[in-house]
Amino acid sequence: MSARPVIGVTGPDRGGLAAWWFSALAVRRAGGRPLRIRPSRPADVARLDGLILGGGADVSPRLYGQHKQPRPERMTDRGASGWRRLIGLVLFPLMAGLRRLLTTKRGGPDRARDELEYRLIGEAQEAGLPMLGICRGMQLINVALGGSLHQHLVGFYDEYPAIRSVLPRKRVVIEDGTRIARLLGAGDCWVNALHSQAIDKLAAGMTVGAVESNGIIQAMECADGPWLIGVQWHPEYLPQRRRQQALFRSLVEAARTIDRS
Template identity: 40%
Template sequence: MSRPLIGVTTSRRSGWRIFPLVQLNLLLAGGWGVRWVAGRPSDIAGVDGLIIGGGDDISPDLYGGELITSARLDPERDAMERRLVEEALTRNVPVLGICRGAQMLNVALGGDLHQNAYGVYTASRHYWTILPRKRVNVLPQTRLSELTGTQPMHVNALHSQAVNTLGDDLRVAARDSGGMIQAVERLRDPFAIGVQWHPEHLFYAHRQRSIFRALVEAATARRESRTQIAAPDVAAT
């Protein structure tokens, strides 16, 4: 059987250098990616899984917030990715959200964001680096903990926004030391996890590769009409 095909959304500005890293992780996990950018065709019916990649900020127009002057927006990308997430969940296609993608997963499911996350979570250390310097605590009894374990992880950080109110069927899977949400996950099929960091840059770490492997396994299960995740357990707090 051919490798599961994963649609990967990227920024028009930086996707040319990010997509190869995502593709590497997918190859290591047994999948294959196809790059999607706003303004070009992107059909969820043609793939087995979906990755919403990092990059631009999400417009507060999508969740009724007020624009801050520092935001860097791409409304066309916002529209494409929101559509893709909604279609993926309708068609039982598994989703992985990376940084912006975690935020888009939350917004597409009816949640909202902190636009100035570090202004709200003043105890969270503000890193801006692809190096694994930020400490993240994975919550027990979550899907993410089944993949990575519950030992604290050191990850990179390239974000100014973060999840505020959770979207439907989502729960918190990780927080940083200041309490800011660092990962969210869906409670039922299809599989969907969003992480606030960039695991594609950390391909040398087996716990980060396990996130991509879980997506590819869910895509394979969907292709074979099998359950992607087990029945929901007690939600983590």
């Protein structure tokens, strides 16, 4: 293996350019060499030393044995204080443009991407490659390993504010004794949030790494076996947070240990 392990970074054919830029930057800062993977430009797992499954369109419910449910009324950030609401109104045009740039969602489910990433997850597991799932990526890993998802989260935010922001405004709690805690530190962690789905049934072999105050799983990991972590937030969009960069450093370090013999 070269001194800079090759880390595949998945994304959609349409959109997702900002996610690729930020993820590639994080991988390079961690000492790896990023390789962009899309349905139109797939890659053989044999070329990779590690894999990042990025965010984007909702995972198709057919993959976990459900029919698509109608989307309920949109969640609102009802927990914001008065001054936050005022700042939000002032900055809304800027933040709306930034969110549009950073989002990788384009319409409904992306079947071609689902199929590509589903295959990559299985092949990466078989090869013992370390994997990091980000937002949709965490959800798809969970589904590929036998878990399921909440298709909509509106009911979870009746008593808690629903945060959707590229800024670290959501508080999650990192579970003590986990690999994620060793990287980020146990206890409170402020993260961003762009998701509208989340894990329902956790796949066998996975453990909870972080939770939100309403019980939504915000991170998961594989306690035994190859390096595998999923986070519901977007650490690639938090390059200013050293503890978030630790996820990419740990992934690249794990990729350096892959035995190809």
